Amino acid sequence: MSTTSESLSARTADAVDYSALIPNNVELNSDRALKRALERWQPNFLGWWKEMGPDGFQENQVYLRTAVGVDKAGWAKFDYVKMPEYRWGILLAPKEENRTIAFGKHKGEPVWQEVPGEYRAMLRRLIVIQGDTEPASVEQQRYLGKTAPSLYDMRNLFQVNVEEGRHLWAMVYLLQKYFGRDGREEAEELLQRRSGNADSPRILGAFNEKTPDWLSLFMFTQFTDRDGKMQLESLAQSGFDPLSRTCRFMLMEESFHMFTGQTGVARTIEQTCASMNEAGITDPCDVEAVRALGVIDLPTIQRKANFHMSVSRDLFGAEVSTNAANAFNAGVKGRFHETQIEDDHQLTNDTYPVLRHKDGAFVKQDVPALSAINARLLDDYINDCQRGIDRWNKVIEKANIDFTIKQPHKAFNRRIGEFADLHVSTDGEVMDAQTWTDRQYEWLPTEADLKFLVDLMHPVTAPGEFASWIAPPKVGVNQQPGDFEYVRI
Numbered sequence: 381m382s383t384t385s386e387s388l389s390a391r392t393a394d395a396v397d398y399s400a401l402i403p404n405n406v407e408l409n410s411d412r413a414l415k416r417a418l419e420r421w422q423p424n425f426l427g428w429w430k431e432m433g434p435d436g437f438q439e440n441q442v443y444l445r446t447a448v449g450v451d452k453a454g455w456a457k458f459d460y461v462k463m464p465e466y467r468w469g470i471l472l473a474p475k476e477e478n479r480t481i482a483f484g485k486h487k488g489e490p491v492w493q494e495v496p497g498e499y500r501a502m503l504r505r506l507i508v509i510q511g512d513t514e515p516a517s518v519e520q521q522r523y524l525g526k527t528a529p530s531l532y533d534m535r536n537l538f539q540v541n542v543e544e545g546r547h548l549w550a551m552v553y554l555l556q557k558y559f560g561r562d563g564r565e566e567a568e569e570l571l572q573r574r575s576g577n578a579d580s581p582r583i584l585g586a587f588n589e590k591t592p593d594w595l596s597l598f599m600f601t602q603f604t605d606r607d608g609k610m611q612l613e614s615l616a617q618s619g620f621d622p623l624s625r626t627c628r629f630m631l632m633e634e635s636f637h638m639f640t641g642q643t644g645v646a647r648t649i650e651q652t653c654a655s656m657n658e659a660g661i662t663d664p665c666d667v668e669a670v671r672a673l674g675v676i677d678l679p680t681i682q683r684k685a686n687f688h689m690s691v692s693r694d695l696f697g698a699e700v701s702t703n704a705a706n707a708f709n710a711g712v713k714g715r716f717h718e719t720q721i722e723d724d725h726q727l728t729n730d731t732y733p734v735l736r737h738k739d740g741a742f743v744k745q746d747v748p749a750l751s752a753i754n755a756r757l758l759d760d761y762i763n764d765c766q767r768g769i770d771r772w773n774k775v776i777e778k779a780n781i782d783f784t785i786k787q788p789h790k791a792f793n794r795r796i797g798e799f800a801d802l803h804v805s806t807d808g809e810v811m812d813a814q815t816w817t818d819r820q821y822e823w824l825p826t827e828a829d830l831k832f833l834v835d836l837m838h839p840v841t842a843p844g845e846f847a848s849w850i851a852p853p854k855v856g857v858n859q860q861p862g863d864f865e866y867v868r869i
């Protein structure tokens with residue numbers, strides 16, 4: 381076969397079939413039983429979307445991107461669509477020919493196209509946990525459309541929401557195709573748990589928190605979606621090839637979610653600084669005066685960041701973990717950028733320095749690298765977060781205001797892992813429970829902060845207009861002009 385016809389046939393295999401009831405590039409038509417199972421799940425998904433998806437705006441035309449291919453160039457198209465009519469599809473990144481497992485004890489063996497029996501439970505659990513976060517965030521964000529600071533932001537929220545819905549489809553496809561009856565049951569349960577519900581909560585802590593205001597949304601998409609990115613990057617390394625291909629495509633969508641958070645906070649900071657300069661306020665801690673300008677003071681932004689960073693760090697699980705070691709060793713879940721790391725990718729004799737609290741002090745202790753997989757991913761995450769925070773600080777610096785946003789100490793406000801039992805300030809000062817209770821609001825948002833934020837949120841729905849507390853974006857979605865009607869109200 382010539383190169384040309386080879387690449388042509390590859391393209392045909394990857395093309396997304398949008399004529400089907402469920403758009404897909406996995407040749408769903410050739411698997412009748414799976415197609416029937418997914419078609420039975422589809423109305424339940426839509427029922428969930430209508431009950432737990434965005435409150436209001438379901439009948440409005442929203443300018444959304446829909447994935448129409450999986451090529452890095454030109455994989456999406458933009459058009460007006462009503463959210464319930466969004467074409468949620470099943471899309472896998474192209475198959476890499478001759479791909480081999482990059483790490484663990486099966487390193488060098490061909491990747492698996494079916495689930496190995498010995499890793500079935502482990503894979504199912506990982507897919508369910510990832511899957512559970514997708515609808516959870518939609519539930520957490522469901523009321524925010526009503527207080528959107530602009531049509532641009534409202535549209536971005538809805539874009540994130542429909543894509544989290546698609547990510548749920550991605551995980552449900554894997555469960556239904558590869559895990560038989562248990563997979564179908566798990567797929568149903570993904571629609572039954574509810575974020576913040578006492579009886580049937582979502583699986584992970586951060587996905588049961590409230591997202592009541594837009595600063596919370598931006599912090600969530602910056603820090604919690606970024607945890608999602610790290611998890612997807614690790615699963616994209618998986619020896620279970622369908623999981624790897626699914627995650628690789630999800631990552632292309634995910635980068636927009638973090639963009640929403642990164643630029644959302646940057647625009648908030650930009651407006652705060654601009655309003656302060658205009659009013660001649662030089663002290664960023666003169667909170668009352670700053671808030672009177674209808675913008676969010678920088679210390680509140682710092683406290684919100686502290687909260688979201690600490691709960692997102694908990695999502696990485698215990699720093700030292702046998703489960704993580706087993707998943708790595710099995711070739712099921714790798715490290716961030718596994719193939720770019722220069723070591724033997726088996727780690728049988730390696731160590732990794734993990735921050736621990738021993739005899740009253742924080743020390744770095746070398747532990748077997750296999751058991752420190754989570755610790756390493758958390759470190760990679762913290763570095764990734766810092767790049768975003770540096771960009772925020774540039775905005776403050778450019779406005780000549782004396783304030784720096786910082787990451788809290790790794791042990792600050794943790795509930796899971798090495799520091800779960802400690803009470804630690806953002807600077808790493810360890811204290812007793814009573815002192816923490818008395819002082820925690822120096823570092824975490826107070827009830828009054830949260831009330832201030834909620835009270836500040838008023839909807840702005842005229843095209844091209846923005847709420848008092850946020851600057852317009854530098855460029856529009858898909859190069860649209862500033863007064864573009866992103867949502868037809």
Ligand SMILES: [Fe+2]
Nearest residue numbers: 514544547608
């Ligand atoms: Fe997602």
Ligand SMILES: [Fe+2]
Nearest residue numbers: 605608634637
């Ligand atoms: Fe996301």
